[in-house]
Amino acid sequence: SQQGEEDPQALSIQEGENATMNCSYKTSINNLQWYRQNSGRGLVHLILIRSNEREKHSGRLRVTLDTSKKSSSLLITASRAADTASYFCATHGSSNTGKLIFGQGTTLQVKP
Amino acid sequence: DAGVIQSPRHEVTEMGQEVTLRCKPISGHNSLFWYRQTMMRGLELLIYFNNNVPIDDSGMPEDRFSAKMPNASFSTLKIQPSEPRDSAVYFCASSSAGYTEAFFGQGTRLTVV
Numbered sequence: 001s002q003q004g005e006e007d008p009q010a011l012s013i014q015e016g017e018n019a020t021m022n023c024s025y026k027t028s029i030n031n032l033q034w035y036r037q038n039s040g041r042g043l044v045h046l047i048l049i050r051s052n053e054r055e056k057h058s059g060r061l062r063v064t065l066d067t068s069k070k071s072s073s074l075l076i077t078a079s080r081a082a083d084t085a086s087y088f089c090a091t092h093g094s095s096n097t098g099k100l101i102f103g104q105g106t107t108l109q110v111k112p
Numbered sequence: 113d114a115g116v117i118q119s120p121r122h123e124v125t126e127m128g129q130e131v132t133l134r135c136k137p138i139s140g141h142n143s144l145f146w147y148r149q150t151m152m153r154g155l156e157l158l159i160y161f162n163n164n165v166p167i168d169d170s171g172m173p174e175d176r177f178s179a180k181m182p183n184a185s186f187s188t189l190k191i192q193p194s195e196p197r198d199s200a201v202y203f204c205a206s207s208s209a210g211y212t213e214a215f216f217g218q219g220t221r222l223t224v225v
Contacts, residue, residue: 030211042116042203042216043155088155092211098143099168100207100214102155 005103006089012109019076021106023089024069030092032065034074037086037105046074046087081112118204118217125224130192133220136185137206145214146179146189147203155203161187194224 007022025032031050035043049056049065049072056063062075076083088105092098117136125131137144146158159169164181172179176195181187191198201221205214 033213042218043205043214045213045215048213090214098162098211099157099160100145100205101157102147104154 006087006106008106009104010107010109012111013079015079015081015110015112017079017110019079019083019108019110021074021087021108023072023074023103025072025089025091025103026070027091027093029067032063032072033090033092033100034061034063034072035088035090035102037088039085043088076108079108079110081110084108084110116204116206116215116217118202118220120220121218122221123223125194125222127195127224128193129224130190131194131198131222131224133189133202133204133222135187135189135204135217137187137204138215139185141206141208141215142184143207143209143214144181144187145203145205145207146187147205148200149203149219150200158189191222194222196224198222199224 005024013019029051031048033048034046036046037043047058047061047063049063060077065072086105086107088102090100090102119134142163144161147155149155158171159179160167161181179189201219203216203219205216207214
């Protein structure tokens with residue numbers, strides 16, 4: 001069974017706008033990660049936020065984590081057509097098994 | 113490093129045939145994951161190895177699926193016999209010790225006709 005649920009399932013915006021994707025999870029976590037997948041390709045790691053962190057930045061990416069609500073958000077600022085892809089959140093549980101469980105993903109389309 | 117290497121990239125087989133998917137993780141990584149991706153079910157974790165030992169295979173669909181990791185540089189996922197509902201993209205990923213990022217291969221697109 002999958003741990004995370006992304007919201008929305010699909011998002012379409014214009015180039016230059018910001019894109020926000022949300023992820024909810026069910027069990028306690030060690031960390032939460034965001035990945036990107038271009039069509040027909042493997043997933044690429046974007047950013048990792050640990051359970052004791054609340055916010056993290058990497059370039060145009062901003063991730064927040066609220067462990068009390070078991071939720072995270074990924075913000076992509078000043079989006080570009082090249083950001084068009086599917087975005088997945090993934091969680092490492094805190095039960096020390098090392099399992100990495102992915103959500104269903106958000107498909108982002110950035111129109112030029 | 114060349115990254116995680118999967119082979120073949122594409123596989124078309126007839127129902128009932130045996131299929132073997134191969135994965136070479138990144139050198140030095142000690143965790144290896146096999147995932148299956150379909151439109152209907154998303155990205156499912158099939159099995160997870162740590163130091164070549166299967167830690168959790170609760171995601172393996174049924175006895176037709178088996179996975180091995182004979183050494184730190186090689187893993188296989190075998191389906192015998194294959195069925196049309198096994199058609200999917202199968203990904204292998206590896207990560208270093210602890211709770212770190214995973215590196216994915218390009219996947220094997222399996223079509224069972």
